[in-house]
Amino acid sequence: MSNFKRSYKFALKTSLFITIFLTLLVSVFLFFSFEFKLIPVLVFGAACFLFSFFIIQYRVEHFIYKRVKKIYDNVTLLDSSTLQPSQITTDMATLTREVEKFAEDKKLEIETLKVRETYRKEFMGNVSHELKTPLFTVQGYILTLLDGAMKDKAVRKKYLQRAARGVERLIYIVKDLDMITKLEAGDLHLNRENFNIIEVVQNSFDLLEMKAAKKDITLTFDLEYPQPIWVYGDRERIQQVITNLVVNSIKYGKKGGTTEISIENLIKNKVIVRVTDNGEGIEKVNIPRLFERFYRVDKSGSRKEGGSGLGLSIVKHIIEAHSEKIYVESVYGVGSEFSFTLEKSKNTSKPPGKLKTA
Structure with a gap:
């Protein structure tokens, strides 16, 4: 009964009211004018009920279908060509839900466009x-x-x-x-290979040694790594990632501070590279937008630190191109830590370095 068409319920109730009214009216008329007989009255009532039911049901379905189709025609993004009369007349709640969903989608789309x-x-x-x-x-x-x-x-x-x-x-x-x-x-091809991540980090340190010296910032590992640590990826791009992160830590580092890099085991086939400094730190409100192109924490017109403003955005895209993740943690006035994951080398003729566990 729960699946019974609502228009049928309406037609049944309306036909019943009409039948009762007309049958009573005819009964009173026959009682005072002619000899009252029960069977003709019942036959009249049944015929009246059936006739009323089919007429009302047809008119209701036709009326509702025309009105609903007009709504679909007016809202051109709803496809009225897929509608059937039976679909419309069975449950008006379906139309309500669809129109509400349409309105919510449009609202979300407008908000997205504004952003x-x-x-x-x-x-x-x-x-x-x-x-x-x-x-x-x-x-x-x-x-x-x-x-x-x-x-x-x-x-x-x-x-x-x-x-x-x-x-x-x-x-x-x-x-x-x-x-x-x-x-x-997705047009930038990655030349993946096995390489020693310790050597790549040391190359970045050597490259940026003079830049760090100008601010009296020390570039260092968290501990000695006597053995190579082999990872799999695009050596040149990962070199760029580490260089950009170290440059960023030098720019916003404190005079006499430290930029420290550590390489740790994350899971069985992953390592995590951490670049930590004790510089200015980043306010929480700025962290979600750090990796946007040209976004700068320093909003002043002078922008005391140089650079293209694209370094962190490039870092994020390179790491994601490797199907890896990058993370940032920072406490304003204390320092920041940028970290990213890399896949360990699967096959290498050289033994992997010993890593501490994250």
């Missing part, structure tokens, strides 16, 4: 800021030379060198943008 629009505006603003600074710098030096400073050899050389640095910065930003685009599109 994307905000992100697009921020991204365009950041891109223009990052590009216009070196562009205006280069333009300023060149215009100064053209206005007469070119005649002075010392000034000419100095300004050309500064203009060259501005061009290098532009190239650096464009290359990083190109890499992120390829990573997001």
Whole structure:
């Protein structure tokens, strides 16, 4: 009975009321005008009930179907061509649920579009800021030379060198943008191989030793690793990940601070690489957006620390291209820790290094 059409229930009740009314009316008429007989009255009542039921049921179904189809036609995103009269008339709650779901989906879509629009505006603003600074710098030096400073050899050389640095910065930003685009599109091929992660970290330390020395920051391992630790991935890209993370820790590190890297066992076939510093730290409100392109914790116009603003975004995309995870933990005023997972080498002729357990 629970699956009985609601329109049938309506037709039955309405037909019953009409039949009772007409049958009583006819009975009273026969009682006062003619000889009252029960059988003709019952036959009349039955015929009246059946006739009323079918007429009411047909009209209700036809009326509801037309009204509901009009709703579907007005809301063009709902496909009225798939509707059948029986589907519409059995349960109006189905239409209510579908329209409510449609409204919720549209609301969610609008909210998503608003978020994307905000992100697009921020991204365009950041891109223009990052590009216009070196562009205006280069333009300023060149215009100064053209206005007469070119005649002075010392000034000419100095300004050309500064203009060259501005061009290098532009190239650096464009290359990083190109890499992120390829990573997001899946066009960047990873050359996976077995390599020693200790050697890669040491290469990054050697490369950034002078940069760290300017801020009196010590680059170090958490302990000595006498044996190689073999992992499987794109050596060049992982080198870039570690370099970017160390550069980031130096930028926001405290004078006389430390940047420490550790490699630990995570699970049977994974290691986790941790880059820890005792620098400025990051406020919680900024952590969810750290890996966005051009997003900076430093909102000042001067942006005291250089860089393209793409380093952490590149790190995230490279790690995800390896089907691995990257994590960040930070306490403002205490320091930060960025960590990522890597797959251990499956086959290598050299023994793996001994690792401490995470």
